[in-house]
Structures are given as structure tokens and as C-alpha cells.
Amino acid sequence: MSWLLARALAAVLAMLAGASIGFVAGQFTRAPVWTSVTGAALAVAMLAGLDALRGERLMLWLRGGQDRQAPRDAGLWGELAYRIEKALRQRDQTMATEQTRLSQFLAAIEASPNGVLLLDAQDRIDWCNRVGAEHFGLDPQRDRLQRVTNLVRAPAFVAFLQAGRFDGPVQFVAPGGRDTLQVTVRPYAEGMKLVLSQDITEAERNDSMRRDFVANVSHEIRTPLTVLSGFVETMARLPLSEAERARVLVLMEQQTHRMQALVADLLTLAQLEGSPRPPNDRWLSVAALMQRAMADGQALSAGRHRLQMLGGVDDEIAGSEGELLSAVGNLVSNAVRYTPEGGSIDVQWRLREDGSGELVVTDTGPGIAREHLPRLTERFYRVDASRARDTGGTGLGLSIVKHVAQRHGGEIDIQSELGKGSSFRLLLPALRVRQRAAAPVVLAGAA
Ligand code: ADP
Numbered sequence: 001m002s003w004l005l006a007r008a009l010a011a012v013l014a015m016l017a018g019a020s021i022g023f024v025a026g027q028f029t030r031a032p033v034w035t036s037v038t039g040a041a042l043a044v045a046m047l048a049g050l051d052a053l054r055g056e057r058l059m060l061w062l063r064g065g066q067d068r069q070a071p072r073d074a075g076l077w078g079e080l081a082y083r084i085e086k087a088l089r090q091r092d093q094t095m096a097t098e099q100t101r102l103s104q105f106l107a108a109i110e111a112s113p114n115g116v117l118l119l120d121a122q123d124r125i126d127w128c129n130r131v132g133a134e135h136f137g138l139d140p141q142r143d144r145l146q147r148v149t150n151l152v153r154a155p156a157f158v159a160f161l162q163a164g165r166f167d168g169p170v171q172f173v174a175p176g177g178r179d180t181l182q183v184t185v186r187p188y189a190e191g192m193k194l195v196l197s198q199d200i201t202e203a204e205r206n207d208s209m210r211r212d213f214v215a216n217v218s219h220e221i222r223t224p225l226t227v228l229s230g231f232v233e234t235m236a237r238l239p240l241s242e243a244e245r246a247r248v249l250v251l252m253e254q255q256t257h258r259m260q261a262l263v264a265d266l267l268t269l270a271q272l273e274g275s276p277r278p279p280n281d282r283w284l285s286v287a288a289l290m291q292r293a294m295a296d297g298q299a300l301s302a303g304r305h306r307l308q309m310l311g312g313v314d315d316e317i318a319g320s321e322g323e324l325l326s327a328v329g330n331l332v333s334n335a336v337r338y339t340p341e342g343g344s345i346d347v348q349w350r351l352r353e354d355g356s357g358e359l360v361v362t363d364t365g366p367g368i369a370r371e372h373l374p375r376l377t378e379r380f381y382r383v384d385a386s387r388a389r390d391t392g393g394t395g396l397g398l399s400i401v402k403h404v405a406q407r408h409g410g411e412i413d414i415q416s417e418l419g420k421g422s423s424f425r426l427l428l429p430a431l432r433v434r435q436r437a438a439a440p441v442v443l444a445g446a447a
Helices: 003-029 032-063 075-110 130-136 155-163 201-237 242-274 286-301 321-338 370-375 385-390 397-407
Strands: 115-119 125-128 170-173 180-188 192-199 283-285 306-310 315-318 344-351 357-363 411-417 421-428 433-435
Touching: 003 032, 003 075, 032 075, 115 130, 125 130, 130 192, 155 170, 155 180, 201 242, 242 397, 283 286, 286 306, 286 315, 286 321, 286 344, 286 357, 321 344, 321 357, 321 397, 321 421, 370 411, 397 411, 397 421
Parallel strands: 306 344
Antiparallel strands: 115 125, 115 192, 170 180, 180 192, 283 315, 315 433, 344 357, 357 421, 411 421
């Protein structure tokens, strides 16, 4: 039964009841018609009064913020209150869910490694995440609703926003002058803009290093190739005597060796960069390592220098044999190549108090001026390019040593003084250094 039918029935019943009571009362006053009508009217008025009372209670609840339960009446008012309360609770729940989703959404943008700025139609800052604030030098609270171009004045950025053509990104130096930013703008809604910023300083540096490296490698390879092709042409075109031919062949062999050395060093570097960290449980004898580097050094020196090996007999280091041999070999070979005839070279191993170890290659060569020291381990950096090439250098030796040291958790330290000689120290952390366990002493006669 619908509530309308119930209401009509209640009204009819109330009227009937009122009329009946009025009729009975009318028997005493001899005016039963009037008393019946009055009784019916009174009954309907009471019903209306009761309705007004219930309506007022519902209205009070609605005005009062609905924190209490809605009035629990029977019939129409009860159902009305129940339905209104249900609708309100559902609305509250939907709002709470939307609020949580909005906060999660903002937290996700906040966590983005990129800067995010929301601009309104007048390019005023509506919201920005922490990274965006850092990139553009903004204060998210203080600078809200400020025009972005009043705060970020980089000409490239201002012109980009004003031009309104946002097909590609724009790059400019961030406020503060240190970092390079790449900014993309995406318009949305009515004139609003989403500004995404990315710090590309590191990528730019890597890019320029890669370009330099490729240019250097090309240059290093082109030089011996040009010389070689010159000799080939000479041999093909000119009638050379036997002695001249022999001389040209020696020079060609030198250039070929130079290219071979360069390619070998490039491959070593590529391997160092691409392979996993050396093991820290493969123990190698320090003395054996030094002896092998010394033997190569002696062969290269061919008796022109005095080479001496000190210490290392009882110690072991953990790591990659090939890499460590290449590092020590490079240091010894540099010492031999740069030290004039008659000079001396010491290869020494020292245990330090904190348990770490250092392998030091000292020579009495020409030494290196102070200003070159910080750049010596850069790829292709040479103090004196022509001299280094004369001695067969590739310009990659110390860069390889530095890589090997770092991959073993250590570092390389260079001390040098012009005219007095140089000292290259390869430091290895305590974790990779140990003293060889002493061989058990067998007592004569012991059972
Ligand atoms: P290269 O193959 O040219 O020797 P390295 O990377 O091994 O390249 O060394 C870089 C530069 O450091 C060399 O060109 C040289 O100028 C300088 N150098 C390295 N070792 C010594 C040394 N023992 N004495 C003097 N100069 C050195």
C-alpha cells in the first residue's frame, strides 16, 4: 500500500471517528449534525497538528547538521526521515571516498621525480609539487596564485609560455643558475596548463662526455691510420731501396701497435663498465701480483731502470685478478715509460692501521705539475700529448686504474712534484685485504 493511500485512509478513519464522537455528543445538544461535522474537523486538525509536529522534528534534524540519528517516526514521516538520512550518508561517503582518492592522487604526483605545476588561465600557480618547487625556486604556499612568469624569469621559459605553442619541450637554466631544466607544457580544461619539469643536468653532462669520448676515440684512431695510409701510398708509388723499405715497415709496425694498444684499452674500459663487481672472496697473493707486474715492467725497461719490489709477501687481496693486474701493470708501465734512463722505480705494498692496504708505485721521473693532478684519470687526458704518444701511451691507462680501484671499493691517490718524481697509490679497503694464514709449524717428533 502506498503512503498516499495510507494517509487518505488515516484521514478518513480520523474523520469517521471524530464524526462518530461528535454524533454521540450531539444527542445531548440536539444538534448531532453540527457536532458530527465539528468532531470530524477536529479529528482532521489533530492529524494535521501531529504531522506538523513530526515535520518540525525532521526539519530541526536537517538544520542541525545531521550528526544525531534522524527522528524514528512511523509512517510517512518515518520513511521520509529514513530516506533523507540514507541519501545524506551516501553523499558523505562518496565525498569521503573522492577526498581520499584526491589526496592519493596528489600524493602520487608529489612522489613524481619530475616537477609538476598547475597553472590557471592567467598563468597563475594553482598547485605545485615539491620537485617542481625546487626546480623553479618556488614556495608552494607563499607563491600560490602568483603569476609564474613573475617568479620564473628565464627568458626562454617566459617566451615559450607567451608564444603558446607547446608541441615540444623547452630547455633553460633553472633559477639558481646551476641546473638545466627541460620543461613540457600541456594545456587542459579551459586555458589551464600542466607544466612538467625535468632536471637534465646529469643527462646533458653524460651526453657531452659521450660526445667528447667518441670525438677523442675517432681522433686517436685517425692519427695512426693517416700515418699508415701515407706509408702504404709511399710504398705503392715510390721505388724504395731495401733500407728505406725496412725503415718504413718499422714505422708502420709502430703505428699498428699504437692502434692495437688503443683498441685493447678501449675494450678493457668497456669490460670494466659492463661487468658485475669483482668478487670479494677470491683471494690473490699480493706478492704474485706484484711480481707479474714487475716482470712486465722489467721487460719494458730492458735494463734502463732499477726496479725494486717491497713487501706484500704475507698478504692477500680479494678481487678480480685480471683487473688488478691490469691496474698495477698500468702504473708500473707508466713509471717505466716516463722515467728517464737510470731512474729507479719502487713497487711497494703496505698494510695500514685500519686494515686497508695500499700498493704504491714510486718513480724518480720528471714529476707532474700540480694543476694536472686532478685531471690525470680522465680519459685521454695527457700532460704532454706528443711525449705521451712517443712513449706509446693511449691516454687511458690511469682511467683504467681508477675504474679498477673504484670497482674494488678503493681509490687512486697521486702525489707528484715536478723534477722529483711521482707516487701513485692504489688503495684497497680492509674488507678486501687479509694476511695469509701462517702455515702450521710441524714439530719434529710430534705424533
Ligand atoms: P698514457 O697512456 O698517455 O700514459 P695515462 O692515463 O696512463 O695515459 O696517463 C695520463 C698522463 O699522466 C700521461 O699522459 C702522463 O702525462 C701522465 N703520467 C702518468 N704516469 C706518469 C708518471 N709516472 N710520471 C709522469 N707522468 C705520468
